[in-house]
Amino acid sequence: MKKAGNNLPSKVSFLLLNWNGLSFTRKCLRSLLKTSYPNFEIVVVDNGSENDEATTLEKEFANKIKVVRNKINVGYAAGMNVAIKNSTGEYLMILNNDMEFEKNWLQPLVTMLQSNKMIAACQPKIKDLKAKGNFEYAAAAGGYIDILGYTFARGRIFSAVEKDTGQYDQPVRVSWAGVILVKRSVLKRTGLFDPLYFTYAEDVDLCYRISGQGYQIIYVPDSVVYHYGGGVMGKDMPRKMFFIHRNHLILILKNWELQTLLLLLIPRVMLDGISFIYYFVTGYRDISYAVVRSYLSLFTMIPAIIKSRKNAQKIIKKGNRSLIPLYKGSIVWEYFICRKKIFTEIMSSDDYEVNV
Numbered sequence: 001m002k003k004a005g006n007n008l009p010s011k012v013s014f015l016l017l018n019w020n021g022l023s024f025t026r027k028c029l030r031s032l033l034k035t036s037y038p039n040f041e042i043v044v045v046d047n048g049s050e051n052d053e054a055t056t057l058e059k060e061f062a063n064k065i066k067v068v069r070n071k072i073n074v075g076y077a078a079g080m081n082v083a084i085k086n087s088t089g090e091y092l093m094i095l096n097n098d099m100e101f102e103k104n105w106l107q108p109l110v111t112m113l114q115s116n117k118m119i120a121a122c123q124p125k126i127k128d129l130k131a132k133g134n135f136e137y138a139a140a141a142g143g144y145i146d147i148l149g150y151t152f153a154r155g156r157i158f159s160a161v162e163k164d165t166g167q168y169d170q171p172v173r174v175s176w177a178g179v180i181l182v183k184r185s186v187l188k189r190t191g192l193f194d195p196l197y198f199t200y201a202e203d204v205d206l207c208y209r210i211s212g213q214g215y216q217i218i219y220v221p222d223s224v225v226y227h228y229g230g231g232v233m234g235k236d237m238p239r240k241m242f243f244i245h246r247n248h249l250i251l252i253l254k255n256w257e258l259q260t261l262l263l264l265l266i267p268r269v270m271l272d273g274i275s276f277i278y279y280f281v282t283g284y285r286d287i288s289y290a291v292v293r294s295y296l297s298l299f300t301m302i303p304a305i306i307k308s309r310k311n312a313q314k315i316i317k318k319g320n321r322s323l324i325p326l327y328k329g330s331i332v333w334e335y336f337i338c339r340k341k342i343f344t345e346i347m348s349s350d351d352y353e354v355n356v
Contacts, residue, residue: 009038009110010091011088012092012093012110013043014043015095016044017079018049018054019046021097025097028096034103036104041088042066043083044066045069045080046067046069047072047073048073076193078195080202084184090184091113091181091182093109094179098228110181120216121210121218123180123181125141125219127226133163137161138229141153141154142172143175143207144326149248150330150332152327154174171219171221173219173352176203176207177217186215190212191315196304197250205312208316211320211325212312212316212317245295249294252268253305255312272291272294276292
């Protein structure tokens with residue numbers, strides 16, 4: 001942990017969770033500690049791991065990191081909130097524990113964050129640790145969301161992942177960031193991650209509230225990080241699909257304007273029904289059952305969703321909705337019916353370019 005001193009730049013808190021992922025977390029921390037930026041701290045929240053992994057991390061990294069223990073796995077959203085509350089940096093870097101970093105990766109993000117008071121957060125270029133010439137699945141070169149609540153990214157539409165040939169090397173405004181550097185002062189206005197999600201889509205939800213306050217979220221191509229992807233949950237696909245289907249429904253139920261929600265909810269449910277049938281007839285019946293479970297879980301959460309919606313609608317300013325980078329069409333239609341597999345076939349980055 002690099003210590004603060006005179007004339008140091010703004011302090012950055014690196015925040016990550018560990019849940020039965022000791023091998024990934026060790027590699028991540030070793031890489032992170034090589035960061036050239038002179039003023040940072042590392043906070044690791046152990047989310048109820050087995051075999052006392054928190055003690056192992058404390059012993060191996062001694063005074064270089066701060067370890068916070070959760071007795072049980074409270075999920076990514078609530079766990080990251082614990083990390084935020086136990087950090088001291090002016091800027092918060094929300095990370096995954098299955099990542100590696102180039103030495104000078106952080107400075108371009110900090111520079112962007114400081115270039116304009118209306119820039120609240122930014123994301124690096126995220127590449128695949130397993131195939132470094134490719135973008136990584138989750139947020140690639142910046143995330144977007146369509147009107148039905150489906151997420152995609154520059155460099156990744158559903159399962160189609162592009163190679164990085166420099167095609168997304170310009171800064172742009174994005175809807176959401178999978179790996180995000182954010183100003184603490186902004187989170188005091190928007191609130192932290194919503195524990196309602198447990199895991200998956202909590203980052204999209206937070207970014208929507210940030211944009212709803214009139215701030216911008218910027219993709220910064222000069223910063224490059226590498227993500228393994230699915231390091232802990234990757235092998236449990238039914239559980240992953242349960243959260244994805246449930247949480248993206250929570251996302252639109254919570255954040256969309258009422259008239260928009262009433263118009264689009266039935267088409268969204270129909271698409272989930274088609275997904276169920278597809279998984280079932282193609283032999284992925286455990287995943288099709290996960291779709292059903294996601295709806296059963298959703299119904300039990302309605303009172304909590306209504307409460308969360310009331311809070312979100314107070315934060316999201318009506319006049320800012322038109323400024324949020326949102327794809328007004330259906331990415332499902334474009335991908336599966338029109339067979340468009342590349343981001344530039346669907347959206348133009350020119351609409352969201354940033355002058356820096």
